Amino acid sequence: MYALLFRFVLRRMDPERAHHLAFRVIRLLPGFLRGLSRPHPSLAVDALGLRFASPFGLAAGFDKEASGIRGLGVLGFGHVEVGTITAVPQPGNPKPRLFRLVADRAVVNRMGFNNAGAEAAAERLARERRRRGRPIIGVNIGKSRVVAVEDALDDYLASTRLLAPLADYLVVNVSSPNTPGLRGLQELDRLAPLLEAVRDAAEGVPVLVKIAPDLTDEQVLRIAALCVDLGLPGLVATNTTLSRAGLRSDPAEIAAAGEGGLSGAPLAARSIEVLRLVRRAVPDDFVVISVGGVDTGKDVAERLAAGATLVQGYTAFLYRGPFWARGINSVLRSAASG
Template sequence: MLYPLIRQFFFAQDAERAHGIGLCGMSFMKSAGLLGVLAKPAPACPVEVMGIQFPNPVGLAAGLDKNGEHIDALAGLGFGFLEIGTVTPRPQAGNPKPRLFRIPEAQAIINRMGFNNAGVDALIANVRAAKFPKEGGILGINIGKNATTPMEHATEDYLICLEKVYPYASYVAVNISSPNTKNLRELQKDEALDELLSRLKAQQITLADRHGKYVPLALKIAPDLDDLQIKAIADALRRHRFDGVIATNTTLARDGVEHLPNGQETGGLSGAPVFAKSTAVLGKLAHALAGEIPIIGVGGILKGADAAAKIEAGASLVQVYSGFIYRGPELIGEMGTAAAAALRARASR
């Protein structure tokens, strides 16, 4: 019952300011030994995905902790894994403010942050200072391109980030699906996607040899894809032997929020309104991949049944972001219980 009171305070603040205060507050509670007041961890449910043993299938999606400044506090809430970023080679301020908008009537958020982050070197320093990875915690690092990098040189940005984060990541997520960096989603198209995946895969093999460990690569895709695009992406993932895919990022659609305050703000829509679209893409992708490549399901999870639906559609793991803002830490345990039951049911079929 504590979180609804906390949320009332935060929702009275500017959304981006509240985001920063909330993360700092969690880190303070962690250092003071008070995080258990909020935390309701997901139950143990070991699941192996991408060659990694996850203690439970519930993860935090990228975007909440862009610079990896609050890893240990977030880990203390009971997630099975964390994904930090999106990080770019060079620091960048992102898009002009305001750029983060709540739509409480629809349990939704619109953001046009634009990969605001302190750069890959700052993120690595924060990861090295955190206890969670040293203690075996599973940490995904989400990588992107700088806004000022021309699209014809986008691959170089991803390769720079991959090389730098490789020693510190449990897996690396390749974000080509944010709607808030101009033309970024063009990388999801055939020739551009082939070049990007080919060069990332070659770099991964080189780095695995150099560091003596294999770090999986997962591609994060948009929900705004038609059936032919989904099949083309599935074929490319198979062809380049990618290790996983994250479905999905935010949507450009405004179904369900058109007439609500903030509903027409530009940017990516997340939260409850994206659930059906995201889960439909996930299901089609799962069918196209036929179990060859695992899927992490994310998009619109606000309750345990939503997490179970992602598993039933073909996901092996689930992630949350907007639902965590609206529901708080209790959602982690609820998702974990439902996802574990769905995974057991699938295994028994």
């Protein structure tokens, strides 16, 4: 049913408008479908001092404002990473800024961290934490566009102080390609003091860092080693890519989409490479959240077998529809029992 809806209706609709319409429905779900897609207890995973109902969760970028957490939990996601949230409210980049590449089951986005700011998100998160039955909440924070890269540390700390007390875990996003200068924060001389300061300001809330797939293997290993040295419990790998290599979509369609981060199926191979690279270099109890190109339950099982502690997806949600997480959980349960 969803495949037909996508093919004949949603595919013809502006992607960002379709997202907002779907999100309105998701926000209503807790009142109608409570417990419909709750993961089986056998899928629970202990990580970061938390108990995740399923190893599969929703990556940052879908719920930018922390306003649909319970509805997404109803759909079967074991955790929801909200954001990216910035200290200063910002509208993001000019529209259009979200494009489908259907032949590649991919998306190009240059959203630019559009969000109402950390104070508004804190109010919503405070309400969510008081409600029962919610999934684990990760909070992804990024640099405000109006803040110079040289002043990024104080900007991240402003978000940390507001949001860490309301998060189950916190993710420092230094890898989005859509904020000028942001990826430069992955250089160790800038990253080390940033992560150390956020770690201290978070006061015991687990802090992870999200890295780009476009880093060299050597850079990935250096960041993984830094996380271990700083006592961080894990990292998220990977964000969207700037690469357009190997795409099957019409070159004119790719050119029309323009600049931005590519997500979806084309990212899978590099994401798995980074996962395996990190897993070999870190202690067994170091948490690796693998994201990028995840589509099916088999994909999630492959990431777990390759050493992922948890797995996230996002782009395939747009192609698979509302029962995507439920289906993945069903496959994982069948694999575990078989």
